[in-house]
Amino acid sequence: MSTIKVGENLYLIDIQAGGIKNFIASYLLKGKQAAIIETGPMSSVPNLLSGLKELNVKFEDIAYVAVSHIHLDHGGGVGTLLKFLPKAKVIVHSRGAPHLANPEKLWQQSRAVLKGIAEMYGEPEPVPEERIIAASDGMTFDVGADVKLTVIETLGHASHHQSYYESSSRSVFPGDAAGIYLSEIDVILPTTPSPFRLDIALASLNNLMSLKPKTLYYTHFGKASNPSEKLQTYSQQLSLWAKIVKQGLENRESLKVISERIIRSDRAVQRALEHIRVHPILSETVFDESLRGFIDFVEKFN
Numbered sequence: 622m623s624t625i626k627v628g629e630n631l632y633l634i635d636i637q638a639g640g641i642k643n644f645i646a647s648y649l650l651k652g653k654q655a656a657i658i659e660t661g662p663m664s665s666v667p668n669l670l671s672g673l674k675e676l677n678v679k680f681e682d683i684a685y686v687a688v689s690h691i692h693l694d695h696g697g698g699v700g701t702l703l704k705f706l707p708k709a710k711v712i713v714h715s716r717g718a719p720h721l722a723n724p725e726k727l728w729q730q731s732r733a734v735l736k737g738i739a740e741m742y743g744e745p746e747p748v749p750e751e752r753i754i755a756a757s758d759g760m761t762f763d764v765g766a767d768v769k770l771t772v773i774e775t776l777g778h779a780s781h782h783q784s785y786y787e788s789s790s791r792s793v794f795p796g797d798a799a800g801i802y803l804s805e806i807d808v809i810l811p812t813t814p815s816p817f818r819l820d821i822a823l824a825s826l827n828n829l830m831s832l833k834p835k836t837l838y839y840t841h842f843g844k845a846s847n848p849s850e851k852l853q854t855y856s857q858q859l860s861l862w863a864k865i866v867k868q869g870l871e872n873r874e875s876l877k878v879i880s881e882r883i884i885r886s887d888r889a890v891q892r893a894l895e896h897i898r899v900h901p902i903l904s905e906t907v908f909d910e911s912l913r914g915f916i917d918f919v920e921k922f923n
């Protein structure tokens with residue numbers, strides 16, 4: 622499995638769900654104990670485990686598994702992973718917690734929306750309730766040796782989304798709150814599935830900016846420098862998409878016309894177009910799911 626050191630006490634594991642590289646990252650943060658940030662889906666847990674073995678971490682030393690939210694590509698693997706980690710507790714937003722304990726509804730909804738992609742991610746296994754910490758904004762988890770993870774509630778992408786802040790290194794793990802970062806071409810794309818809340822997502826981005834982070838560690842995908850610029854860029858991109866969608870709906874344009882207008886107006890999308898077209902997940906999500914999120918938001922709140 623491919624693991625790389627990306628910070629002082631921090632390692633990235635490319636979990637290669639569905640064989641796709643550079644798409645979902647899981648992070649191992651080491652203190653006296655250790656924490657995992659993001660598990661990826663159920664189907665790639667074996668890859669995550671072999672990454673952990675490669676990094677020589679003892680499974681009983683892993684105190685926390687922190688997920689940004691319960692979507693399958695972020696937290697779908699928690700239940701399966703916990704069977705191997707005897708002492709770990711799961712940190713999840715309080716609204717997501719019941720769905721980790723009882724993932725049946727989450728699975729049905731994911732299948733309805735994501736179809737084949739959900740099957741590829743795999744059905745999540747339940748997490749024993751006593752191992753779940755229903756977290757809230759500001760809660761801090763200590764892994765020893767001055768390494769701590771603080772919960773930063775960042776709703777908008779989902780109503781059960783939180784990011785994590787490690788203060789000694791001023792690192793932020795934004796989950797999906799800061800978009801999808803294509804590190805190979807240094808481009809950010811929206812991840813805004815319905816029921817996306819633009820207003821709340823922008824406020825969350827401001828909260829992340831106010832931390833003045835030194836580094837972002839994206840789940841999709843990898844380490845990014847110049848965090849303020851990245852967060853600002855994403856904020857502007859969301860506003861641009863919203864403006865185009867609003868105009869498009871007012872002019873009764875079709876989805877196709879609206880997405881063409883986004884392509885003409887958003888330079889990041891232009892640069893990423895080839896990447897999106899050939900990508901097994903992004904080809905289905907960027908102009909379908911993400912655009913749908915904007916349309917539903919504009920129709921409901923404007």
Ligand SMILES: [Zn+2]
Nearest residue numbers: 692694695797
């Ligand atoms: Zn995601």
